[in-house]
Amino acid sequence: MATPATLNPTVHLVDDDADFRDGLAWLLDSRGLPTQAWAAGDAFVQAVREQGLADTCAVVLLDIRMEPLSGLATFEQLKALGWHWPVLFLTGHGDVGMAVAAVKNGAWDFLEKPFQNNELVDKVEAARQAAIDWHTHSHERLRFQRALASLSAREREVLHEMLQGHYNKNIADHLGITQRTVEFHRANILDKLQVQSAVELAHRMGQLNAQGRGPTDPT
Missing domain, CATH: 3.40.50.2300 (Response regulator)
Structure with a gap:
């Protein structure tokens, strides 16, 4: 490329x-x-x-x-x-x-x-x-879209919660998993999408949706 x-x-x-x-x-x-x-x-x-x-x-x-x-x-x-x-x-x-x-x-x-x-x-x-x-x-x-598509079903659920601004404990309660598991998925999501924080992730998702090139809801 x-x-x-x-x-x-x-x-x-x-x-x-x-x-x-x-x-x-x-x-x-x-x-x-x-x-x-x-x-x-x-x-x-x-x-x-x-x-x-x-x-x-x-x-x-x-x-x-x-x-x-x-x-x-x-x-x-x-x-x-x-x-x-x-x-x-x-x-x-x-x-x-x-x-x-x-x-x-x-x-x-x-x-x-x-x-x-x-x-x-x-x-x-x-x-x-x-x-x-x-x-x-x-x-x-395109790279970001492909990275989104590579997320597992559970990672997509955690991603959706992250974009709502929920903390790890709240996400764990909502999904019925441990907070440590949430932290594990959260780290994987940030690594796969090559972003440093949930704030940067929300910004990137906002850009993608504004361009009409991505889903409004990752779930």
Whole structure:
């Protein structure tokens, strides 16, 4: 698994204007950013579908007006395929309204042509950092979910009691076990979930539930 230090998100440049596409690819390459250019939205969508690109940390620069598949239609198809990486729309003055709507619908940002090179690169770098952060956090969420799934039935019962803020003696009384057994399960839970305290555990569970990626009740 790649770490944040080794991640280097590819910038997928999708534009049907060959001259503009080549110039932008040269700009990004000159700044040391890995870039892959695509001449059409449907070609990129097909690659995402067939090559598993949605699982690879990346950023998309997407022209809003393209043929035969527009940038907006491309974006909708990407979302349908589970694309969760930042998408930055490139738009002309007359298309700003559409770009704003796209951002409200989940796009990362948009940039109006003509733009300053440094402004574009700054936005791309911000999007790349967001992709790295999402990648890192998503793997941590997955690790935490797998650790939760590995808990035994009794550990899940103790976990539920811990999240209610109950002390070891109360947990022992509620579950009909000894306080020493509760302490044993409690230590195992903290070790498996890689947290230091019940407070940190409650915080992590709250984050998981807020993201809609975990159960509201571990039992």
